[in-house]
Amino acid sequence: MKPSESAPIGIFDSGIGGMTVVKSVMKALPGEDIIYFGDTARVPYGTKSMDTVREYALQITDFLLKKKVKMILIACNTVAASARQEIISKANGIPVLDVVLAGAKIAAESELKYNLVGVIGTLATVGSGAYEQAIANINSNISVFSKACPLLVPLAEEGWTDNDVAKRTVEIYLEDFKQKPLDSLILGCT
Known part of the structure; x- marks a missing residue:
């Protein structure tokens, strides 16, 4: 089922760095609701294996999909580099954008x-x-x-x-x- 126009945008990163992306989105789209997931419990991702990063990214994607987001923005370069295609597949038609x-x-x-x-x-x-x-x-x-x-x-x-x-x-x-x-x-x- 397609999310509603009023659904939030989901943004995630391995930590707090993605808040710069949130700030830019809020400035460009001031009327949009945003759900931000900063995985500070498992930061940094850049030293972990690609398989581990994919596993974390798909877990966060599941979380955002349960929140019925209308779009996912990958604010983590490491995730975009290692798990973009898997996230697109899991998103099942919901737009996925990324910083890379x-x-x-x-x-x-x-x-x-x-x-x-x-x-x-x-x-x-x-x-x-x-x-x-x-x-x-x-x-x-x-x-x-x-x-x-x-x-x-x-x-x-x-x-x-x-x-x-x-x-x-x-x-x-x-x-x-x-x-x-x-x-x-x-x-x-x-």
Whole structure:
């Protein structure tokens, strides 16, 4: 049965990072009700196996479907990279959107000078090649340079986003990008 127009939108992430997506949705669609599921009990997902991430994602999808959501928005890059197709199948016709396809679309359709896009994210997201595939599907002339940055999730989850430790960590991770003429850099982790 198709959900009603007044049904809520379901958004989920492995933790609190997806609240940035909720904020954007609320700004763009102020009249919509939202159910947000932040799996802070099992964060981070980026260090877990793809099978484990899929299991968690499908459990959360079941929860959202029981709440009769009209749409599911995957705000977790790791989940989008590892379980998108399974979630679409389980959603049984309910629209499923995700941050990987959205980020890839913006990067690939932007004005490009070097045809080079950078991606930073969790080990699982970077290892999946999801951004490379999504960008290639839009524009096969773009090269993607990716780097796993596993310390960013725990820093963000602890609220350590604007201090010397966070800044130095980002500087170290981005060192490899300094010699690359990037058109854009995707933060592949909310």
